[in-house]
Amino acid sequence: MISTNKILHFTIIEVVVAVTILATSLTALLTLSFTAQQRLARAAEKQQHFHMLQQAAEYYMLQPNKPDSVPDTIFDYPNFQPSCTIDESPGMVEELNDESALIQLDVWTIAVTDTRTNNVVESIQIDRLHYDED
Amino acid sequence: MKKHSFTLVELIAAMSIMLMVALIISTAASTFFVAYEQSEKLSARLNTFAAVNRVADRLICNSIPFVWQNEEDGKEQLVFLGEPHELMLCALTRTYLDDDSGLLFARLYLQNTTLYCDYSGYPILPWLDMDQFNYTAEPIAENVQELNFSYYTFTDGELEKLDEWDTEDTYSTSIPAAIQMELVFTDGTKERWLRRTAGNSYNSSFGQREEVEE
Numbered sequence: 001m002i003s004t005n006k007i008l009h010f011t012i013i014e015v016v017v018a019v020t021i022l023a024t025s026l027t028a029l030l031t032l033s034f035t036a037q038q039r040l041a042r043a044a045e046k047q048q049h050f051h052m053l054q055q056a057a058e059y060y061m062l063q064p065n066k067p068d069s070v071p072d073t074i075f076d077y078p079n080f081q082p083s084c085t086i087d088e089s090p091g092m093v094e095e096l097n098d099e100s101a102l103i104q105l106d107v108w109t110i111a112v113t114d115t116r117t118n119n120v121v122e123s124i125q126i127d128r129l130h131y132d133e134d
Numbered sequence: 135m136k137k138h139s140f141t142l143v144e145l146i147a148a149m150s151i152m153l154m155v156a157l158i159i160s161t162a163a164s165t166f167f168v169a170y171e172q173s174e175k176l177s178a179r180l181n182t183f184a185a186v187n188r189v190a191d192r193l194i195c196n197s198i199p200f201v202w203q204n205e206e207d208g209k210e211q212l213v214f215l216g217e218p219h220e221l222m223l224c225a226l227t228r229t230y231l232d233d234d235s236g237l238l239f240a241r242l243y244l245q246n247t248t249l250y251c252d253y254s255g256y257p258i259l260p261w262l263d264m265d266q267f268n269y270t271a272e273p274i275a276e277n278v279q280e281l282n283f284s285y286y287t288f289t290d291g292e293l294e295k296l297d298e299w300d301t302e303d304t305y306s307t308s309i310p311a312a313i314q315m316e317l318v319f320t321d322g323t324k325e326r327w328l329r330r331t332a333g334n335s336y337n338s339s340f341g342q343r344e345e346v347e348e
Contacts (some may be wrong), residue, residue: 015151019155026159029162030165033165033169035171040173041176046179059328073295
């Protein structure tokens, strides 16, 4: 004869397994959430770096010659420093740049450096025609 | 029938397990909440940047000098308004099948704490009331406390920054070489967008840059 009034109890093993599964699931979810948040933060940081670079590049491109610095009214990021170097276009046949009838092509390398780590966080190369002052 | 009662050890064990489960769930919930809030903030910032970038790249970068006859005096006048806190301009735009115009007339301004862009394919003239035009008003960015514009031009070969662009006096047939839009947000942060107008640099310009002789 089968007894029907037997009360079902969880053993301590069952409870421990259940709590472990709950903790593991929550840990997995938290890890996913943390990873997503980290990626979003990296995207925001990258976007900020690109924005700073674009701000500096727009200012440099406005100028006839390389300016000494970018004013605070345009580039106001305390831990970052914009810079610009100008080189003759690489790969250009020398005779072409020597021709007086042709306008020389320069490459402006514009970069933004994190002054705390001294690392270049973003940079861009822009080809630009070189006009003489006179 | 024998009545079952819990022993003290069983009660303590049960309460410990419940406490542990509650602790796990509350820690997870609080971590989730903090992460969600930070993600929301970052997403909102990214969305704002994307929207303002779109406006700066599409409107300011493509803005050109465009004149339209002022019916009051019959003179042609530049369709451009360069105020410290408001900007109206005409920009070249890519056309698609259903578009009527290759030009976009736009106005950027702040209303309460929202940056708005009113735009139309037909001229929106700065010297007439906005009520007279059909246009679309689109919110671009929320939580903006202040909107400032700066106008850059070349005077005697030097780059000069102006707080407003005078279309009735010296620069009547040209627009600035570059325009900077500054947004001050309600949380105190500030961001700037400098863009050269169409085709402009020190060596080139779209339209006449020289000052008009009286």
